[in-house]
Amino acid sequence: MPRVKRGTLVRKRHKKILDAAEGYFGGKRRLFRSANEQLLKSGAYAYRDRRNRKRMFRRLWITRISAACRANGISYNRFMEGLRKAEIIVDRKVLSELAITDAAAFADMVAAAAGALAPAV
Helix, strand or coil: CCCCCCHHHHHHHHHHHHHHCCCCCCHHHHCHHHHHHHHHHHHHHHHHHHHHHHHHHHHHHHHHHHHHHHHCCCCHHHHHHHHHHCCCCCCHHHHHHHHHHCHHHHHHHHHHHHHHHCCCC
């Protein structure tokens, strides 16, 4: 049975890892073991933070909507309740953009929400 030398396969695998670690600091881009460990950590951070990004944007949108609501004399939770009762279906991302770019339209939405909250007599 002939002897099998696997140097080319190892070099190819190492090169793939080191190419992926390009841009890392120090030995994390030059040394295979450090680079491999860092790539595993980086992948885990990226996976985690793809989910965290969604949470962070929702928090940002709510903060912006809340600030615009306070400027119009209503609290955030009362505004959202009023929108539900008025059957106005707009997501928080759009509401946030509306609060920033078109204050008059947002004020109209606040008025509609406040009208829906008023007790029906």
